[in-house]
Amino acid sequence: MIYDFLFKITDSNIIASIIQSLLPLFIFILPFALFAVWLERKVSAHMQDRLGPMRVGYHGALQTIADILKLVQKEDIIPNEADKPLFNIAPVLVFIGSYAVFAAIPFSGAFIGSNIDLGIIFIIAASGFVVAGILMAGWASNNKYSLLGAMRSAAQIISYEIPTVLVVLTIIMITGTTNLQTLSEMQTGHFWNWMILGGPKFGIAKFIFIPFMIINFIIIYISTLAEVNRTPFDIPEAESELVSGYHTEYSGMKFAMFFLAEYANMFAVSAIVTALFFGGYQSPVGYVGNLFGIHWLIPIEQFFWFTAKGIFFVFVQMWLRWTLPRLRVDQLMTACWKYLIPIAFVNLIIIGLITVL
């Protein structure tokens, strides 16, 4: 465990955990955001038969760094009409909400920010924190587009939280734990032990679970997509009607923070899906470290597998963005309340029945 190692070096709880909480930010989120912004532009370009950024670096690889340098130099404009204190607090709140999620995500067997027993419940609660920041940003901007975007975003995030939680509940019922580390350790071995293929216990129940787990996965993927405001659920920032939604009035570094939080959220929800259904940090085929008896290699391999799975789901999010058209606000609510929630409800009862019988 990295925390124990840091504790041994620094001999202080506080310093060890401060260093530990800086790790995901600098080793993971910032490089990931750099990569994901570039990937998003490349994916969208290639899906439309364009080339995308090509000038800065090899195939535009340094484009995001150039963008950041530009954003740092941009003037920070606060409109006269805005509610200034709230306007300044909002990006902090949004980023706190999306970064707190990373505290409970198990990146590998050796690194989990905080191994709380309530892991998955905490993640859902922390992602609800973002709603407060978004509403605050929309309200403080004193702009009609911002407020509309923020209201839609809040309604959407809280609505789609319910199918997410119902699916998480079925996982809790099957595994009997809410600790993400334990959950990942349970799915060890090969890919047939993953929750999407019925979980680690071998028996008849495992095979009956499979179709329901696939339905569960589809429900949670759709609803997490809506929770991070990605297309086809991006009406909070529908460019053609609302300019840019709740961050219309933000510029410069504060805008960059909203952007960073958005990309961090994209990975966070992919990580939740990975941890719940696709074995977390477990390798699908076994470890090279075990093969050669090099034990320090295993956590690194686990980190690699976790990142690879997470980035795959981020890629699918980008893919969907260029495949599906945007939903209207009434269609969005219909999709959640009339389709996802009833299906998740029935699924919950059926899975409960299977586990008891």
Next chain:
Amino acid sequence: MLTEFGKIFIFMLVAAFFVVVAVIAAKFIRPARPTHEKQLTYECGEDTIGTPWVKFNIRFYVVALIFLIFDVEVVLLIPWALVYKQFGLGGFLVGAIFLILLGLGMAYEWRKGDLEWVKAKVIPPTLKSVIDSDGSPKKIAV
């Protein structure tokens, strides 16, 4: 000794610290030349009419209310989901009855049209709809 939740608190502090430092650090680099036009509310170049801080669509409030019911339900169900297997079929039935009651509540909301984003408009009867085409007055329940 730092608890696991203490570590999460430090995560949150670090996040807040990061944003504040980034914004302040950028302050030394970026220009600050505010003009009147820059600081206007951005609404497509037109002068802003009125304030957005007005009464908002009631639908958002209804969504929040329904969400609240379901959220409380989930909080009740999580402890149940962790232990119901110890009580066998009986333990499951307790939760299932609760779930079915909630499902009935949801069906009621659905039937009442509270899940509809755009509600069907109530059309008040006009003279034309009250009188039949042949001119004889229709009997309408009051």
